[in-house]
Amino acid sequence: MRQDKEYDVEGGLGLTVRRIIAYVVLILLTFLCLFWFYILFVNSSRTHSQLSSGFTMIPGTALVKNFTAVMNGTQPIARGMLNSFIIAACASVLSVYFSTMTAYAIHVYDFKFKTAIFTFILAVMMIPTQVTALGFIKLVQGIKLEDSFIPLIIPAIAAPATFYYMKQYMESALPHAIVEAARIDGANEVRTFNTISLPMMKPAIAVQMIFTFVFNWNNYFTPALILHDEKKKTLPILIAQLRSADFLKFDMGQVYVTIAFSIFPVIIVYLCLSRFIVGGVALGSVKG
Amino acid sequence: MANTPKKGKSQVVSYNKWGYIFLIPFIVVYLVFQMIPLITTIYNSLFENYLSGIKQIGPNFIGFHNYKEIIANGDLITYAKNTLIMWVLGFVPQIFFSLLLGAWFADSRLRIRCAAFFKTVIYLPNLIMAAAFAMLFFTLFAETGPVNAILMNMGAISEPYSFLSHAAGSRGLVAFMNFLMWFGNTTILLMAGMMGIDGSLFEAAQVDGATSTQVFFRITLPLLRPILLYVMITSLIGGLQMFDVPQVLTNGEGTPMRQSMTLIMYLNKHLYSKNYGMAGALSVFLFIITGILSFIVYKFSVEDNVDEVKRRDRNKK
Numbered sequence: 284m285r286q287d288k289e290y291d292v293e294g295g296l297g298l299t300v301r302r303i304i305a306y307v308v309l310i311l312l313t314f315l316c317l318f319w320f321y322i323l324f325v326n327s328s329r330t331h332s333q334l335s336s337g338f339t340m341i342p343g344t345a346l347v348k349n350f351t352a353v354m355n356g357t358q359p360i361a362r363g364m365l366n367s368f369i370i371a372a373c374a375s376v377l378s379v380y381f382s383t384m385t386a387y388a389i390h391v392y393d394f395k396f397k398t399a400i401f402t403f404i405l406a407v408m409m410i411p412t413q414v415t416a417l418g419f420i421k422l423v424q425g426i427k428l429e430d431s432f433i434p435l436i437i438p439a440i441a442a443p444a445t446f447y448y449m450k451q452y453m454e455s456a457l458p459h460a461i462v463e464a465a466r467i468d469g470a471n472e473v474r475t476f477n478t479i480s481l482p483m484m485k486p487a488i489a490v491q492m493i494f495t496f497v498f499n500w501n502n503y504f505t506p507a508l509i510l511h512d513e514k515k516k517t518l519p520i521l522i523a524q525l526r527s528a529d530f531l532k533f534d535m536g537q538v539y540v541t542i543a544f545s546i547f548p549v550i551i552v553y554l555c556l557s558r559f560i561v562g563g564v565a566l567g568s569v570k571g
Numbered sequence: 572m573a574n575t576p577k578k579g580k581s582q583v584v585s586y587n588k589w590g591y592i593f594l595i596p597f598i599v600v601y602l603v604f605q606m607i608p609l610i611t612t613i614y615n616s617l618f619e620n621y622l623s624g625i626k627q628i629g630p631n632f633i634g635f636h637n638y639k640e641i642i643a644n645g646d647l648i649t650y651a652k653n654t655l656i657m658w659v660l661g662f663v664p665q666i667f668f669s670l671l672l673g674a675w676f677a678d679s680r681l682r683i684r685c686a687a688f689f690k691t692v693i694y695l696p697n698l699i700m701a702a703a704f705a706m707l708f709f710t711l712f713a714e715t716g717p718v719n720a721i722l723m724n725m726g727a728i729s730e731p732y733s734f735l736s737h738a739a740g741s742r743g744l745v746a747f748m749n750f751l752m753w754f755g756n757t758t759i760l761l762m763a764g765m766m767g768i769d770g771s772l773f774e775a776a777q778v779d780g781a782t783s784t785q786v787f788f789r790i791t792l793p794l795l796r797p798i799l800l801y802v803m804i805t806s807l808i809g810g811l812q813m814f815d816v817p818q819v820l821t822n823g824e825g826t827p828m829r830q831s832m833t834l835i836m837y838l839n840k841h842l843y844s845k846n847y848g849m850a851g852a853l854s855v856f857l858f859i860i861t862g863i864l865s866f867i868v869y870k871f872s873v874e875d876n877v878d879e880v881k882r883r884d885r886n887k888k
Contacts (some may be wrong), residue, residue, distance in 0.1 A: 564759045
């Protein structure tokens with residue numbers, strides 16, 4: 284910890300002036316971050332005719348009306364939300380469980396190709412999935428899994444970034460002595476992992492669950508290549524369709540409500556868990 | 572202990588067998604869904620394989636012709652240039668504000684109040700669905716949208732500015748959205764790095780009469796170099812993947828005149844039109860570029876970690 288002593292420094296800006304500049308910049312950036320979502324909220328509560336007559340900063344009263352219109356409309360938004368939720372939930376559970384298991388294997392055991400495997404996973408961590416998209420589509424077509432959620436869920440098991448985060452966390456939070464103790468008490472290896480080690484990883488698991496969930500909820504590129512059936516499409520695909528459709532035919536109030544419904548659930552969950560998330564961002568990235 | 576030494580040894584071996592077993596799910600899934608696709612991608616890049624109208628051409632083996640073609644027709648260079656321009660436009664303000672905010676948050680003399688609130692707010696856009704965010708900006712920045720209305724009310728412009736029909740407008744919007752979505756994340760990373768710097772260095776500088784500007788440029792910045800490099804390269808890798816925002820904002824067209832078309836949008840176009848040969852060649856180029864960049868990240872920041880594991884293993888033996 285640095286101490287709070289204040290030394291008088293000549294030549295530089297005074298502390299008060301610096302503080303004022305800092306607050307002004309912070310408030311401007313806060314405005315820049317939140318302004319768009321406020322307009323989104325205002326506009327999704329106004330009717331189409333109100334929206335086309337001009338812009339105000341005061342929310343209207345048509346939020347519920349717009350919402351019911353969207354739910355009963357031609358775009359399967361509710362279905363899309365459900366699809367997105369199923370994929371994101373399954374993928375995040377599988378991804379975190381198996382990536383933690385992989386990190387555990389590297390952390391606890393000694394075996395022949397351990398360093399080689401560890402090096403390999405870290406080396407491929409940064410390679411984006413887009414560069415193998417062509418082969419991925421071919422594979423999915425080959426095993427006849429188009430329009431299925433499986434190719435969007437199962438690959439999440441191998442998540443190098445989650446693995447790395449978990450490995451970093453284990454260094455500080457999972458001493459080998461605990462594993463030894465569990466063995467002496469007669470627990471087998473699977474049991475030790477599930478009932479002793481996993482619970483000790485709870486904070487890291489929570490952070491990674493949230494990140495993986497949000498990533499999959501927001502993911503557009505891969506699902507758009509795999510899912511073609513209207514009933515299977517996820518929210519981002521439906522949003523992109525909204526963009527490509529003839530715009531003038533739409534009720535703008537409903538367009539805004541649709542956007543709001545893909546954004547606001549994440550914002551609400553984030554605000555409840557923000558302490559966790561903001562604290563967890565820096566942890567897995569780089570050694571500080 | 573009832574165990575004889577011999578039995579104890581065999582138990583160690585049987586424990587370590589579980590290391591392999593626990594690795595199976597990850598490795599198998601990685602091989603099937605990443606490795607095989609990578610190989611088929613490279614394989615496909617060597618074939619002529621596309622739809623001409625409704626007629627299927629190929630697949631015929633043509634060696635590296637797809638690679639030559641994609642360079643010769645200028646597409647690769649054009650879209651790489653677009654992607655880089657939009658990345659730079661977004662990254663410069665991002666790194667500027669992140670350094671500034673990081674330094675302020677990490678400065679114990681400044682004592683920013685509500686730091687947790689500000690951090691929460693600036694990180695928020697990072698979690699927003701990029702497709703929905705782009706759709707939102709499309710409606711807000713439309714010619715009849717609220718932003719033009721506000722600008723006209725303020726008297727800043729006399730007639731609506733059509734953002735998407737100007738290269739500067741649409742590239743600027745994409746860069747601005749990328750900036751908004753990523754500067755919070757970068758701030759938190761840099762702040763963590765700044766917190767890790769030995770506090771006595773700052774104190775010594777203060778005692779010697781250094782101003783906060785001097786402290787920032789002479790102490791913080793040089794010590795932050797490894798993290799800055801990490802942030803820059805990972806951001807560049809992310810930038811090369813730029814897709815959702817420009818795709819939805821410009822409806823996949825890269826308006827105006829494909830000037831906001833990115834590499835991945837171009838890849839997506841080929842995948843949709845089933846031009847697998849060209850898509851393959853483009854993927855391989857992207858793979859090589861991101862591979863090189865990944866290697867730099869690995870060398871500079873992740874490698875220590877592997878060394879750590881190696882050292883510990885040696886110590887055990």
